[in-house]
Amino acid sequence: MSEKFPGYDVLGQADRWDDVTKGVVLRRLGPPPALRFFTPDEEAVVRPLVERLLGLEEAPECHVVEQLDAKLTEHVGPGYRHDDMPEDWEVWRQSVHALEEDARKRKGVAFAELDAGTQRQMLEEIRTTDGDWHGLPASKVWSRWMSDLCSIFYSHPLVWNEIGFGGPAYPRGYKAHSLSAAVEPWEVHSVDALDPVRWANRLAAAKERQR
Amino acid sequence: MNRVRARNESAWLLPNDGTRTNHRLRADMRRYDDTEEVDLAVVGCGAGGGVLTQRLARAGWKVVAFDAGPFWDPDADWVSDEAGSHHLYWTDPRVIGGTDPVPLGNNNSGRGVGGSMVHFAGYAPRLHPSDFRTASQDGVGVDWPISYEDLEPYYVAMEEELPVAGQHWPWGKPHSYPHSPHPLGVDGELFVLGCHRLGIDVRVGPVAITNGRFGNRPHCIYRGFCLQGCKVNAKASPLITHVPDALAHGAEVRADSMVSRVVLGEDGRARGVEYFRDGRPRFQRARAVAVAGYSIETPRLLLNSADARFPDGLCNDHGLVGRCVMVQGAVQVAGRFEHEVRMYKTPPPGASTEAFYETDPNNDFARGFSLQTVAPLPIAWAEHVAAEGHWGHVLREYMRDYVHWAVLGTLCEFLPLPHNRVILADETDRYGLPVAKFLYSQCDNDRAMMGAAKEKMEAILDAAGADDTLSIERYAHLVGGCRMGESERTGVVDSELRTFAVPNLFVVDGSVLPTQGAANPALTIMALAARAADCMIRRRD
Numbered sequence: 168m169s170e171k172f173p174g175y176d177v178l179g180q181a182d183r184w185d186d187v188t189k190g191v192v193l194r195r196l197g198p199p200p201a202l203r204f205f206t207p208d209e210e211a212v213v214r215p216l217v218e219r220l221l222g223l224e225e226a227p228e229c230h231v232v233e234q235l236d237a238k239l240t241e242h243v244g245p246g247y248r249h250d251d252m253p254e255d256w257e258v259w260r261q262s263v264h265a266l267e268e269d270a271r272k273r274k275g276v277a278f279a280e281l282d283a284g285t286q287r288q289m290l291e292e293i294r295t296t297d298g299d300w301h302g303l304p305a306s307k308v309w310s311r312w313m314s315d316l317c318s319i320f321y322s323h324p325l326v327w328n329e330i331g332f333g334g335p336a337y338p339r340g341y342k343a344h345s346l347s348a349a350v351e352p353w354e355v356h357s358v359d360a361l362d363p364v365r366w367a368n369r370l371a372a373a374k375e376r377q378r
Numbered sequence: 379m380n381r382v383r384a385r386n387e388s389a390w391l392l393p394n395d396g397t398r399t400n401h402r403l404r405a406d407m408r409r410y411d412d413t414e415e416v417d418l419a420v421v422g423c424g425a426g427g428g429v430l431t432q433r434l435a436r437a438g439w440k441v442v443a444f445d446a447g448p449f450w451d452p453d454a455d456w457v458s459d460e461a462g463s464h465h466l467y468w469t470d471p472r473v474i475g476g477t478d479p480v481p482l483g484n485n486n487s488g489r490g491v492g493g494s495m496v497h498f499a500g501y502a503p504r505l506h507p508s509d510f511r512t513a514s515q516d517g518v519g520v521d522w523p524i525s526y527e528d529l530e531p532y533y534v535a536m537e538e539e540l541p542v543a544g545q546h547w548p549w550g551k552p553h554s555y556p557h558s559p560h561p562l563g564v565d566g567e568l569f570v571l572g573c574h575r576l577g578i579d580v581r582v583g584p585v586a587i588t589n590g591r592f593g594n595r596p597h598c599i600y601r602g603f604c605l606q607g608c609k610v611n612a613k614a615s616p617l618i619t620h621v622p623d624a625l626a627h628g629a630e631v632r633a634d635s636m637v638s639r640v641v642l643g644e645d646g647r648a649r650g651v652e653y654f655r656d657g658r659p660r661f662q663r664a665r666a667v668a669v670a671g672y673s674i675e676t677p678r679l680l681l682n683s684a685d686a687r688f689p690d691g692l693c694n695d696h697g698l699v700g701r702c703v704m705v706q707g708a709v710q711v712a713g714r715f716e717h718e719v720r721m722y723k724t725p726p727p728g729a730s731t732e733a734f735y736e737t738d739p740n741n742d743f744a745r746g747f748s749l750q751t752v753a754p755l756p757i758a759w760a761e762h763v764a765a766e767g768h769w770g771h772v773l774r775e776y777m778r779d780y781v782h783w784a785v786l787g788t789l790c791e792f793l794p795l796p797h798n799r800v801i802l803a804d805e806t807d808r809y810g811l812p813v814a815k816f817l818y819s820q821c822d823n824d825r826a827m828m829g830a831a832k833e834k835m836e837a838i839l840d841a842a843g844a845d846d847t848l849s850i851e852r853y854a855h856l857v858g859g860c861r862m863g864e865s866e867r868t869g870v871v872d873s874e875l876r877t878f879a880v881p882n883l884f885v886v887d888g889s890v891l892p893t894q895g896a897a898n899p900a901l902t903i904m905a906l907a908a909r910a911a912d913c914m915i916r917r918r919d
Contacts, residue, residue, distance in 0.1 A: 171778050185609065187454060191462035222770035246467055246483020250475035250815065287770065294767065313769060317760035321777065322461035330780040332756050333722060335458035337609045338396075340599030341723035344563045349718045357718055357781050366714065366779060366845070373775035 172331040175355035177324050184335040192335060195323050199233035204240040204256065205263075211279045212263045219286050221316055222377070227325035234319045235259075245314075249307055258303065258311050265301035266293075287377065331357055382538045386432065389593025391622035398452040398611045400622060408628045412662050416440040418914075419651050419664035421637045421679065424493015425903040426887035427670030428616025428624070429536075433911030435629035442630045442662060444653060447490030449633035450617055456607035460757045463606040466490070466497045472674065473803045476817040480705050480853045482674065487856075491633055492617030493672070497605050499727045500613050501750060501898040502542045502586040504533050506550030508736060509895040516737045518744045518793055518823065519893040523864050523873040526551065532905035537584075540614035541592055542901070544583020549732035557589040560598065565721040565784035566728030566751050568713070572842030573731060580731040586614035586900070587725055602722040602755070613725070616904075638811055640667050640683045640692055640883065648883045654809055666882040666914075668875075670907075673703050673856040673889045677800040678814040680860070680870075693860075693879040698870050700800035700859055704894045705818065707790030707828040708854035710752055711835035712762055712783045713844030719784045726753035734834065735896050743826040745791040748896040749835060752787035756780060765850035776848070786839065788831035789854060791896045792824045800859055857899050859889040874913035875906065886910050 181189055205213055210232070217223065217231050239256040248254055253261065269289060270278035278286065296305035320326055327334050333341065333354055343351045350356055359365050383390055391400055410416050417439040420427045431443040447468075448455065457463060468487035474480060488494030507526035512519035530551070536542075543557035559582035562570065566582070573580035587598045587608075598612040611618050621631060632655070639652040641661070650663040669676050677700035681691035691699050728751035735746045754762060756777070762785070763776040803815040820828075828851070836847055863869020866878035871890050877883045888903045 184458065185453075188457040188459055188462070191457045191459050220769055222772075222774045226774075243464065244469055244471070244483075245481070246469040246487055247472045247474045247481055247816075249479055250473050290769075294769070310764075313764040314761065317764060317773075318461055318757045321756040321760050322459070327756065329774075330756060330777050331720075332780060333720070336599075336601035336603070336723075337458045338599070340601045342600075344600060344720070344723040345561070346564055346567050346717065349564050349720050354720075357779075359716075359779070359782060366782070369775055369779075370772070373771040376771040 171358050172328065172355040173358065175328050175331060177327045177332065177334040180334060180353060183339045185337050188335045188337065192324055195229070199230035200237050202233065202236045204236045209260065209263045211277065212267050215279050215286055216263070216266065217316060219283065219290055220312055221320055224283070227323070227329070229320065229323040229325055231316060231319050235315060238315065238319070251304055252307055255311060255315070258308060261301070261303065262308050262312070268301070331355065383593070385436070385535070386539050386620065386623050387626065388432070388619050388622040389595045391626055392594045392611060392618060394594035398609065403622060403625050404449065407625050408630055410440065410442050410630050412660055415663040415665055416442050417664070418666045418668060419662055420444065420668045420670055421651060422493065422670035422672065422675070422887060423491045423621065423631055424488060424616060424670065424672065424887070425495050425900050426907040427668070428493070428620045429904045429907035430668055430670065430886045430911050431629050431631070432620035432624040433908055434914065435624045435627035437915045440628065441624070442632055442664070443624070444632050444635045444637050444651070445491050446636040447633065449491045449631060450496065450607070452607060452609050452611065456609050458601060458603045458606065458609065460606060460755045463497070466607055470807050471805065471813045473805070473813065473815040474818070475815065476798070477819040480816060480818045482816065485852070486705070486854065487672070487674065491621060491631055492615035495615035495900055496607050496617065498898070498900055499752070500585040500587050500604050500725055501727045501730065502537070502540060502584050502901040503730070503732070503748070503897040504550060504553070505895040505897050505902055506735060509893055512745060512893050516744045520794060520868075522892050523862055523869070529902070529905050529909060532908045533901065535908060536901055536904045540586040540619055541588065542584045542586050543589040544585060545581040547581060547584065548579065549735060555584055559583050560585065560587065560589050560725065562728045563721055563724030563753065564717070564719045565753055566724065568715065568719070568784045568842040569729050569751050569786060569838065572838035572840070575841040576838060578731055578838065579733045580729055582729045585725060585727045588612045598725065600724050602724060602726070602753070604725045604727070605755070636809060637679065638682065638809060640669065640679065642685060642687065642692075642880065646687065646880065648880055666884070668884040668886045670885070670887040672887050673859040674800055674814045674816060676885060676887055676889045677859045678802065681802050682811055688879070693870050693877045693883070695879060696867055698861070701796050702794035702861055703798050703800055703816065703818070703859040704792055704794055704857050704891070705853040706855050706894060706896065707792055707824055707831070708787055708852050709828055709832045709835070710762065710785050710787040710850050710852065711832060711839060712785040712848045713839030713842065714779065714782050714846035715784060715844055716782070718781050720781045721753040721784055722755055724753070726751065728753070732896070734831070741830060743823045743830070745793070745827070746896055747788045747790040747827055747831040749786055749788050749831065749838070752785050754785055759783070762848055762850045766848050784839070786835045787854070788828070788835060789896045789898065790824065790827045790831055791894060793821060794858055794861070794893055795819070795821055855894070855899050857888040857891040857894045860885045861892045862890045863892070875910040884910065884914070
């Protein structure tokens, strides 16, 4: 996987951000909190689960599991609960146990002992399940997983570098936002903009890796 | 003094030194004692409550506006960051159900002074004249007890006070806007290009974001984080458009105060509200009460205010409280372009078309939809990608391609249906109050419309040169739940937003809308509040 925005570092702009925003964003670079929500047994399932769901084999270290654990400990919810689902933190705990149970029953070993390909296969089966999985609506479990993980992962400035995002923009604002000039002097052009054929190739390669 | 300033000085009461809050005005705010009978207690300080408070304070009323959340200071409380803005949303427990459950929280529910307008995108269109008579004209929905003409002067007033920027508007009743249109981002340019190639009429705006200095509010700086609260004071919310003037005229905004009950006297009239502040239960006496908590919390408060006279909930003799809550079908379609788009730079609200707003006999559904640019930031973009079932390496690849995508959204006029309602759940919140349960299920007309809107967006992106598309099914906005009607058998409130059941109790928020059109609701809610204020002042005189 080659870099798409070679040399881009959004943190180079941090001294142009307001102090309150800087405080919130830079905190994500600090040491991660210790786990409080997940037991060691659950942690053993959650780590590979998160790695597979976000494709973390190649990624900057940004402590997704620790951030997730903190969120579940603090009961930070989205502002609603489906009437056929328990609270978010319960969804995580129950689904982690269910995944481990599936692994042991069907593959004879712990989820963590399976190779990445087999783990992906098991997860894809859950994603495509109609109706319930271990008593919970499979599609809603899947949405909860992806929503919680994406909102943690894509809040990290090192991950913004990977996607070319310009990040916070107050009080500076953006100047280049038209077809004739879409990239600020401090941003880095997408490699694809120079060679558009590469989008289809990149996507095909990602799909291959996912198999 | 100019015309707008003469009726609402808010924009001139903000600081012009680069900070965003007039702390002196807040420190000097008049404070009423619980035992003093104020003229009006307003529950909720968003689009409805904020405007109502300002209008009545100007007319000399003693008004206390309660809000369960904080009295925001954009400098200290808001950030240019998606994940760091969770505190702007109403995240107290709520339950959702039905065949098409509607997520709440960040999607449609605000908390704190300014309400959900603090994190709304900024689109401020009017309804069309046809929206007020869909039953007689299109055979669906219900007719309003008022007409477009009743609301029109208040639309004009609000567009001046926010102010709204945009091109001349050719749809509904054609009209102009006080501020000229903003420059578009690349996603907006591509939307306009696609529409032009297909012969679809499209316009820039209408957005409640300053384009030029307005009082002490500066020009928009194009930073893209409109949905995270505007740190610039450029995007309108009642926090800056109406609350400052209300304070200057003697109103009190009582933040961090959760109203738990509207209390009636033996004479059947409201005598005040019970609320919690700093953990203590309190009671504010008032000559009249206006509930402005929006489509979930307003019905919840009325239902939680049941007493011997109203055993099924206040004003609920006919089972109408909490009924016919509406959301708009808001599918979004993303298109991939060779050119870099970087849609995160300009305000997400760029351009719109209302060319498909009205009933078209060639369609297999009644009423219609609007199309707009939406421009999700990375976390919202990840939801798009995940909604198509992508995960792992494929998710990451789509995400890495973020700067190449432009996203369009629709607002489909879903119909008011009695089974779409707010009731009380068995569980309680931290105050011990039963929480709201919101049930939602679409009808065939809703589904057919959403399918048509999705096809139209795909065609526009295709015409603009997109080489790949993704889509996500979602919902936007909330209205209804305490609709206005001709009589107590058809509405909770009358055309002046006064409840039929209690003569000095009003509902002044989005929950009074009988139908919703395909327009973002903020401007209509504000216009209705300004009109209700005029009615209240006239009635008292």
